[in-house]
Amino acid sequence: MNFQQLRYVRETVRQGLNLTEAAHRLFTSQPGVSRQIKELEDELGVQIFVRRGKRLVGLTEPGKAVVQMVERVLQEAENLKQAAKEYAEQDSGTLAVATTHTQARYSLPRVVAAFRRRYPKVHLLLHQGNPTEIAEMLIGGEADLGIATEALEDYKQLLAMPAYNWSHCVVVPHDHPLANIERVQLEDLVKFPIVTYDPHFAGRSHIDQAFAARGLEPDVVLAAIDSDVIKTYVELGLGIGIVAAVAYDAKRDRGLRALEAGHLFRSNTTRVGIRRGAFLRGFTYSFIELFAPHLTRKLIETSMAGAGENYEL
Amino acid sequence: MNFQQLRYVRETVRQGLNLTEAAHRLFTSQPGVSRQIKELEDELGVQIFVRRGKRLVGLTEPGKAVVQMVERVLQEAENLKQAAKEYAEQDSGTLAVATTHTQARYSLPRVVAAFRRRYPKVHLLLHQGNPTEIAEMLIGGEADLGIATEALEDYKQLLAMPAYNWSHCVVVPHDHPLANIERVQLEDLVKFPIVTYDPHFAGRSHIDQAFAARGLEPDVVLAAIDSDVIKTYVELGLGIGIVAAVAYDAKRDRGLRALEAGHLFRSNTTRVGIRRGAFLRGFTYSFIELFAPHLTRKLIETSMAGAGENYEL
DNA sequence: TATCCTTACGGAATTCGTAAGCATG
DNA sequence: CATGCTTACGAATTCCGTAAGGATA
Numbered sequence: 285m286n287f288q289q290l291r292y293v294r295e296t297v298r299q300g301l302n303l304t305e306a307a308h309r310l311f312t313s314q315p316g317v318s319r320q321i322k323e324l325e326d327e328l329g330v331q332i333f334v335r336r337g338k339r340l341v342g343l344t345e346p347g348k349a350v351v352q353m354v355e356r357v358l359q360e361a362e363n364l365k366q367a368a369k370e371y372a373e374q375d376s377g378t379l380a381v382a383t384t385h386t387q388a389r390y391s392l393p394r395v396v397a398a399f400r401r402r403y404p405k406v407h408l409l410l411h412q413g414n415p416t417e418i419a420e421m422l423i424g425g426e427a428d429l430g431i432a433t434e435a436l437e438d439y440k441q442l443l444a445m446p447a448y449n450w451s452h453c454v455v456v457p458h459d460h461p462l463a464n465i466e467r468v469q470l471e472d473l474v475k476f477p478i479v480t481y482d483p484h485f486a487g488r489s490h491i492d493q494a495f496a497a498r499g500l501e502p503d504v505v506l507a508a509i510d511s512d513v514i515k516t517y518v519e520l521g522l523g524i525g526i527v528a529a530v531a532y533d534a535k536r537d538r539g540l541r542a543l544e545a546g547h548l549f550r551s552n553t554t555r556v557g558i559r560r561g562a563f564l565r566g567f568t569y570s571f572i573e574l575f576a577p578h579l580t581r582k583l584i585e586t587s588m589a590g591a592g593e594n595y596e597l
Numbered sequence: 598m599n600f601q602q603l604r605y606v607r608e609t610v611r612q613g614l615n616l617t618e619a620a621h622r623l624f625t626s627q628p629g630v631s632r633q634i635k636e637l638e639d640e641l642g643v644q645i646f647v648r649r650g651k652r653l654v655g656l657t658e659p660g661k662a663v664v665q666m667v668e669r670v671l672q673e674a675e676n677l678k679q680a681a682k683e684y685a686e687q688d689s690g691t692l693a694v695a696t697t698h699t700q701a702r703y704s705l706p707r708v709v710a711a712f713r714r715r716y717p718k719v720h721l722l723l724h725q726g727n728p729t730e731i732a733e734m735l736i737g738g739e740a741d742l743g744i745a746t747e748a749l750e751d752y753k754q755l756l757a758m759p760a761y762n763w764s765h766c767v768v769v770p771h772d773h774p775l776a777n778i779e780r781v782q783l784e785d786l787v788k789f790p791i792v793t794y795d796p797h798f799a800g801r802s803h804i805d806q807a808f809a810a811r812g813l814e815p816d817v818v819l820a821a822i823d824s825d826v827i828k829t830y831v832e833l834g835l836g837i838g839i840v841a842a843v844a845y846d847a848k849r850d851r852g853l854r855a856l857e858a859g860h861l862f863r864s865n866t867t868r869v870g871i872r873r874g875a876f877l878r879g880f881t882y883s884f885i886e887l888f889a890p891h892l893t894r895k896l897i898e899t900s901m902a903g904a905g906e907n908y909e910l
Numbered sequence: 911t912a913t914c915c916t917t918a919c920g921g922a923a924t925t926c927g928t929a930a931g932c933a934t935g
Numbered sequence: 936c937a938t939g940c941t942t943a944c945g946a947a948t949t950c951c952g953t954a955a956g957g958a959t960a
Binding site for chain 4: 626632633650651
Binding site for chain 3: 288312313314315319320336337338446
C-alpha cells in the first residue's frame with residue numbers, strides 16, 4: 285500500500301470511475317493507474333470497483349468503505365505536510381479563499397488589505413464561484429477557506445461558521461414611485477419588475493420564500509450573479525432591485541435610493557467554511573479572525589474537535 | 598513521502614531515538630532508516646530530530662508536531678487495512694486481548710468459551726501483563742482490546758469503558774481468629790500479616806488508600822501478581838489474604854473462608870480499553886459485548902466519536 | 911573503546927510509460 | 936468503431952543492504 289495507489293483510487297472516484305481521466309489529471313499513464321489500483325485491491329483482499337467487462341461501473345460494498353478511509357488517510361497525510369510547512373516557511377505560503385462576488389466586492393477588500401499588510405509573504409489567491417462550487421473547492425482541497433451565504437452548511441464534510449448577519453434592501457431610481465415610500469411592503473414590490481440575484485446566490489432563497497409565503501408572484505426580469513449588475517439595470521429603469529444591504533453605498537450609488545427591507549425577508553447569515561479535519565495554517569486563522577473577529581482560533585479548533593453540527597449565530 | 602518513512606520515524610521515536618534499534622525492530626538495515634528519515638525531513642522542509650554530532654538526542658519543535666501527525670496517518674492507514682479485512686475475511690482473523698491474571702483466570706473463561714463457539718475461525722490471542730503493559734500494548738497496536746482494573750483510564754490515547762464493579766474480600770484459614778468474626782474492620786486486619794496484590798494490580802491502590810485514610814500501617818508480607826498465589830500462601834498460614842471477591846470460590850477453596858470486605862475498601866471498576874480512533878473488527882465488538890453486555894457496539898462507536906473524556910459507571 | 915549515525919556504492923526490486931489487445935455501447 | 940480497461944515488455948528510477956568513515960560518551 286502506498287500513497288500513489290490511494291491517490292489513484294481517490295481521483296478515479298472523483299472522475300466518475302473514469303481511469304483514463306484520472307490518469308490524465310494526475311499526469312500519468314492510464315495503464316499505470318489501472319495496475320496500481322489492481323495491486324491495492326490484491327493487497328487489501330477486496331475488490332474496490334465493480335467491473336463490467338473492461339469498464340468500471342461502480343463501487344463494491346467494501347469499496348465504499350475503502351474509499352472513505354482512503355480519503356481520511358490522504359487528508360491526514362496532507363495535514364502532516366501542512367503542519368510541517370507551518371514551521372518550514374513561517375508566515376509565508378499560499379492561502380486560497382473561495383468566495384462569491386458579493387463578498388469579494390464588498391466585505392473582503394478591507395480584510396484582504398489588512399491581511400496583506402500583516403502577512404506580506406503569503407500568496408493570497410481569491411477564487412470566485414457560486415456557493416456550490418465553493419463548497420466543492422473546499423472538499424477537493426483546492427481552497428482553504430470558503431465564504432458564502434448559501435450552501436456551505438449543507439455539506440457534512442464542511443464546518444460552516446456564522447460570520448455575520450445581514451439583510452436585503454430594495455434599490456430604486458430616485459424618480460421611482462417607491463422612492464419616498466415610508467415602510468415598503470412585499471405587495472408594493474410585486475407591482476414592478478424585479479431585478480435580483482441568481483437562485484444560487486446571496487440569500488435569493490429567502491427572497492423567494494418571503495414572496496411564496498404571502499402567495500405573491502414576483503416578476504423577476506433579471507437574475508444576476510452580482511450586485512453591480514443588478515444596480516446597473518435598476519439605474520437603467522429595468523425594474524426595482526433587491527440586493528444585499530452592504531452592496532448599497534450612498535456616495536457611490538448616487539443614482540439610486542435604498543429602502544430598508546429587513547422586515548420583508550428573513551435575514552441572511554454569511555458563513556466561513558473550512559474542510560472538517562483539515563490542518564489550517566496560522567495565517568488562515570488570522571484571515572478568518574480579520575473577517576469575523578468572534579471566530580477566534582480557539583473557537584474554531586473547538587468546533588473542529590466537536591463531532592459537530594453546524595451552529596447558528 | 599511514503600509509509601515506510603513514516604514507520605521509520607515512528608519506530609525511532611518508540612525506541613527512544615535509537616536508529617539502530619528501530620532498524621532492528623523493523624527488520625531492515627540501519628543506514629536505510631537513516632537515509633529515509635533524512636529524505637523525509639528534506640521533503641517536509643523541517644528537521645524532525647535534534648542531532649548532536651552523529652547522535653539523535655531529541656525531537657525538534659516541528660518534530661513533535663510531525664511525529665503526532667505521523668502517528669495519525671499510520672493509524673488511519675491501519676484502519677483502512679482492517680476495514681478491508683472486515684470484508685475480505687469475514688468472521689475470521691485475529692483478536693489480541695491483553696489482560697491481567699485476575700481477569701484471565703476468573704472473568705474471561707466463560708467469555709472466551711462463548712466467543713470461540715460463535716467465531717471458531719477467529720484466532721484469539723490472550724496476552725497477560727500488568728495494567729501499564731496492557732495500556733502500552735494497546736497504544737502500540739499490539740493488542741486490540743485491553744481489560745484491567747487499573748491504569749487504562751490514565752491514558753488519553755485510550756478509551757476506557759467501565760465493564761463491571763467489584764469488591765475485595767478477605768480470605769483466612771478456617772482456624773484463624775478472624776474466621777468467624779461478624780463484620781470485619783480494618784483495625785482487625787492490621788493485627789495480622791497481610792498477603793495481597795502487587796501495587797500495580799487489581800485494586801491494590803484502593804487497599805492502600807483505605808488503610809492510609811485510617812492512619813493504619815498494614816504489614817504486607819507478600820505482594821503477589823495473582824490471586825492464586827495469594828490464596829496458596831494464606832492456606833500455608835503466612836497471613837490473611839485480601840483478594841478480589843471473584844477470586845474466591847467456596848467449592849474450590851475449601852481450605853479458606855471468605856469475609857465480606859466491600860465496606861472496607863473502595864469498590865473497583867474493571868474497564869475495557871481500546872485505542873482511540875482504531876477501527877475495530879466486528880468480532881471485537883462481539884467480544885466486548887459478551888464480556889460486558891451493556892457495552893454495545895453502538896455505545897462504543899458513540900464514545901469513540903466523542904472528543905471524549907472517559908466516563909464512570 | 912564501544913556505540914551509533916552518516917556517506918558511498920553496487921545490486922535488486924519496483925515503478926512507469928509505450929505499444930498492443932480486447933470488451934463495451 | 937470509438938471509448939476505455941487490461942496485458943506485455945523494456946527502460947528508468949527508487950530502494951536497500953554491505954562496507955567504510957567519523958563523532959560521541
